[in-house]
Amino acid sequence: MRRKAVTIRDVAQLAEVSVSTVSQVLNGNMQYVREAKRERVLNAVRELRYRPNAIARSMVKRKTATVGVVFTSLVSNLFSPIIECIQDILRPHGYNIILASTPDAESEIQAINALKDQQVDGFIFVSFMYARLQSQSDHLLDLKEEGIPFVVINRPLEQEYDFNQIRFNHREAGYLATKHLIHLGHTSIATISGPLHHVPPWQSAIERQQGWLEALKEHNLEVVPEWIRDGNYTYQGGYEAACWLLEHWDIGRKRPTALFVANDEMTLGALRAFYYHGVQVPHEVALVTVGDPPYAAHMFPALTTFAHPLKEAGQIATRILIDQLHATDSLPTQKIMLSYQLHTRESCGTNPEPKSRGLIAH
Amino acid sequence: MRRKAVTIRDVAQLAEVSVSTVSQVLNGNMQYVREAKRERVLNAVRELRYRPNAIARSMVKRKTATVGVVFTSLVSNLFSPIIECIQDILRPHGYNIILASTPDAESEIQAINALKDQQVDGFIFVSFMYARLQSQSDHLLDLKEEGIPFVVINRPLEQEYDFNQIRFNHREAGYLATKHLIHLGHTSIATISGPLHHVPPWQSAIERQQGWLEALKEHNLEVVPEWIRDGNYTYQGGYEAACWLLEHWDIGRKRPTALFVANDEMTLGALRAFYYHGVQVPHEVALVTVGDPPYAAHMFPALTTFAHPLKEAGQIATRILIDQLHATDSLPTQKIMLSYQLHTRESCGTNPEPKSRGLIAH
DNA sequence: CTGTTAGCGCTTTCAC
DNA sequence: GTGAAAGCGCTAACAG
Numbered sequence: 001m002r003r004k005a006v007t008i009r010d011v012a013q014l015a016e017v018s019v020s021t022v023s024q025v026l027n028g029n030m031q032y033v034r035e036a037k038r039e040r041v042l043n044a045v046r047e048l049r050y051r052p053n054a055i056a057r058s059m060v061k062r063k064t065a066t067v068g069v070v071f072t073s074l075v076s077n078l079f080s081p082i083i084e085c086i087q088d089i090l091r092p093h094g095y096n097i098i099l100a101s102t103p104d105a106e107s108e109i110q111a112i113n114a115l116k117d118q119q120v121d122g123f124i125f126v127s128f129m130y131a132r133l134q135s136q137s138d139h140l141l142d143l144k145e146e147g148i149p150f151v152v153i154n155r156p157l158e159q160e161y162d163f164n165q166i167r168f169n170h171r172e173a174g175y176l177a178t179k180h181l182i183h184l185g186h187t188s189i190a191t192i193s194g195p196l197h198h199v200p201p202w203q204s205a206i207e208r209q210q211g212w213l214e215a216l217k218e219h220n221l222e223v224v225p226e227w228i229r230d231g232n233y234t235y236q237g238g239y240e241a242a243c244w245l246l247e248h249w250d251i252g253r254k255r256p257t258a259l260f261v262a263n264d265e266m267t268l269g270a271l272r273a274f275y276y277h278g279v280q281v282p283h284e285v286a287l288v289t290v291g292d293p294p295y296a297a298h299m300f301p302a303l304t305t306f307a308h309p310l311k312e313a314g315q316i317a318t319r320i321l322i323d324q325l326h327a328t329d330s331l332p333t334q335k336i337m338l339s340y341q342l343h344t345r346e347s348c349g350t351n352p353e354p355k356s357r358g359l360i361a362h
Numbered sequence: 363m364r365r366k367a368v369t370i371r372d373v374a375q376l377a378e379v380s381v382s383t384v385s386q387v388l389n390g391n392m393q394y395v396r397e398a399k400r401e402r403v404l405n406a407v408r409e410l411r412y413r414p415n416a417i418a419r420s421m422v423k424r425k426t427a428t429v430g431v432v433f434t435s436l437v438s439n440l441f442s443p444i445i446e447c448i449q450d451i452l453r454p455h456g457y458n459i460i461l462a463s464t465p466d467a468e469s470e471i472q473a474i475n476a477l478k479d480q481q482v483d484g485f486i487f488v489s490f491m492y493a494r495l496q497s498q499s500d501h502l503l504d505l506k507e508e509g510i511p512f513v514v515i516n517r518p519l520e521q522e523y524d525f526n527q528i529r530f531n532h533r534e535a536g537y538l539a540t541k542h543l544i545h546l547g548h549t550s551i552a553t554i555s556g557p558l559h560h561v562p563p564w565q566s567a568i569e570r571q572q573g574w575l576e577a578l579k580e581h582n583l584e585v586v587p588e589w590i591r592d593g594n595y596t597y598q599g600g601y602e603a604a605c606w607l608l609e610h611w612d613i614g615r616k617r618p619t620a621l622f623v624a625n626d627e628m629t630l631g632a633l634r635a636f637y638y639h640g641v642q643v644p645h646e647v648a649l650v651t652v653g654d655p656p657y658a659a660h661m662f663p664a665l666t667t668f669a670h671p672l673k674e675a676g677q678i679a680t681r682i683l684i685d686q687l688h689a690t691d692s693l694p695t696q697k698i699m700l701s702y703q704l705h706t707r708e709s710c711g712t713n714p715e716p717k718s719r720g721l722i723a724h
Numbered sequence: 725c726t727g728t729t730a731g732c733g734c735t736t737t738c739a740c
Numbered sequence: 741g742t743g744a745a746a747g748c749g750c751t752a753a754c755a756g
Contacts, residue, residue, distance in 0.1 A: 076442070080442060370735095399742085
């Protein structure tokens, strides 16, 4: 069935040279091969449609030209763009990607072992904790020790590790989002935060909320404790948080006119709550969120967001990895902090829609 | 640096047995090994933390326990769920996934070759033509000939091939979507279709439109030629198609009260057009679409959709592949047609929202 | 310049 | 039962 593969020996035979000559030619060590033979070899290769067996080559070179890309989850909007640009950069360099998704530390360890068995040359780890990965990273120390290069993206590290790492500036996102609202004239700004009391601490949630707080304080705006609603990063949480705000709308001294929602899931929930209660966004309450899913621009109203710098993260991570892969001696670790990028659309009230929603009663 | 790997020989030495014995034990051929030695070997393995080198094993077994998964594009909503369930099924069987994305036939061929060089045991091809892949499949014949098993998902085949293939029933989606609208009482139903005049023919677009037509005819409803708007499967196209309809709203004899939109991109565009023109969905125009992105349930109104049976496709494809991988002799090819699944939400008018949108003028 | 040879780490006959 | 030995397809010294 499977047509017996043509080997380097077949080529050598047809070209009437030795296998090592063929190997030389194929690996570009042409300096040692005369043109005539070179031609003969190349012709034989073509004639036989010979393709070197990468496995055999890997075994002797002890390099596989594959990298393991390990995600915490494949289900997210965040996954696609990042894997795509990892792939786009890796492929021209001749590297293949072996993919793995690992919801928890245990399965991550297994995946790493499986990939090590496969002799991958390096790793990229990408953490988006939609499935509250129990963050443990001690097992990455082994990789380090074995000299296998890797880089981690958005991985919450419970302590200081000497890893190549790329992080997102959550605090800044909260800070800038809130400032954006403040510059728009808002002085009463609530927040729907991620899980603030999670164990272990959910860094991004805490930091985004701190950014919000910082911006308010910087502008001497009142910080109403009840205006920090924990939405647990979920749709339902966002919905309930918005409902709570709605119910207590007029009870407090004043009501918030703007909202910093710490992720897009919760934003969807909050929007739905407002929609059901007939509260207009952004006219009655302006809204800025973190995370820029593809549909953000197509919601009603279109969402003003701070987008994860996914492409940058993927590109930088891949470049760092490639450098390490090519380097003969070990390179210094790199720690990179990336900023979220503002996309101003309708929900913050900056870009009002062509026709106001009020018109629908026409 | 890279701590020199422990090999089977090290284990043999420590256990004071031969390498072949170790190999036997590790491969579960325990029938030929006495318990005592078995123990010694296992202990040595543990002590040395030995892990067999998969590459070396692959070379002699001529099996790599990896499958190549080749997508036309990584950017789609459709990609994540499908890769996830391929992975979920493959992993327990010990298979790894090598990922590739290939926008056109040329790069697909290259990717296939690269993966063949890596000796992958099989392939899964997934086509979502967001990047109008020039559909060519003759090169898959080579795979067939070489006896490398593979299955194609949603691949538009320009002719009849003897491939394992999983298709989506586009015609039925259009038909059922339209019938759904008809059952809701609509008699004037327009459609925003995909590219009807694409070269080569864009099957899904044509078939979905035909399904729409079929349903109308079956119920003796008038087919207004102008109510077939080609939206080119794009956001912009959907927007323009909806605008056209809006402009000609009252010019025709009657106006459509419902709309079958052939994909979600165009739906977003159409919704935006309606939003800007103050036309209420579903009150003034009901809407059903094909494709069920994660945000469909969170739009305003929530979208009634026919969802791609992605998980089923991924599961079935993977199972077929695994069967072929395990089979000693070649299995018959399988051709499977999957139906889209209806998700009834708000945009068709079946599930009106708790409070009507009119209330927002309160 | 070119061919011979010794492995890479593992599995698998095949004698003993 | 167990071990010695022959490769899997390729690369990389090392002679010539």
